[in-house]
Amino acid sequence: MNDCVFCRIAAGEAPATKVYEDDTLCAFLDIRPITRGHTLVIPKQHAAELEDLDAELGARIFRTGHRLALAIRRSSLATDGANLVLNDGTAAFQTVPHVHLHVVPRKHGDILRFAKGFLLRRSHDPVGTAAAIRAGMAALDNEGEDPEERVDR
Ligand code: AMP
Ligand code: ZN
Secondary structure (H helix, E strand, O other): OOOOHHHHHHOOOOOOOEEEEOOOEEEEEOOOOOOOOOEEEEEOOOOOOHHHOOHHHHHHHHHHHHHHHHHHHHOOOOOOEEEEEOOOOHHHOOOOOOOOEEEEEEOOOOHHHHHHHHHHOOOOOHHHHHHHHHHHHHHHHHHHHOHHHOOOO
16 A cells, blocks of 8 residues: 555545545645645645656646635635745655645735744634635636636636
8 A cells, every 4th residue: 555645645545625636636725734725736646756747747736726826816715815835855844755736825914824824733624615715716717717817727
């Protein structure tokens, strides 16, 4: 059995609150979020670091992170922005050796809340948070129905 926790999440063998999934990647809530809605995007195929990651898959991961950032802004989480961060290698403080892109929602003036979240890393209402993000993705997709406002996936 694969001892990589993110491979097991991708395969549905370990618990996670998933917000998005397709053939090649999935996105789920970080178990120790810095801010509400902190999400990780991972390739389904194991790649420990960027050295091991197919470049096209890397582009897809970023595209999904981009989409999530837009969706979270449109969600009831009512955020104003996001930090998209990828820690590559232990030198960069990567702790889980399976490539993952962090999408950390931000609000104007949230610096104290952000600092507290960074220290405490507590999860609140993951089910409701995931539902809000999925609704934001649906809202984003509906905008795409209008060719004037299309957001490429
Ligand atoms: P990094 O330091 O970039 O490797 O970040 C790893 C992230 O994975 C941290 O934010 C952890 O909270 C998160 N994490 C570790 N295990 C799990 C898990 N089983 N489910 C969800 N998130 C996880
Ligand atoms: Zn893995």
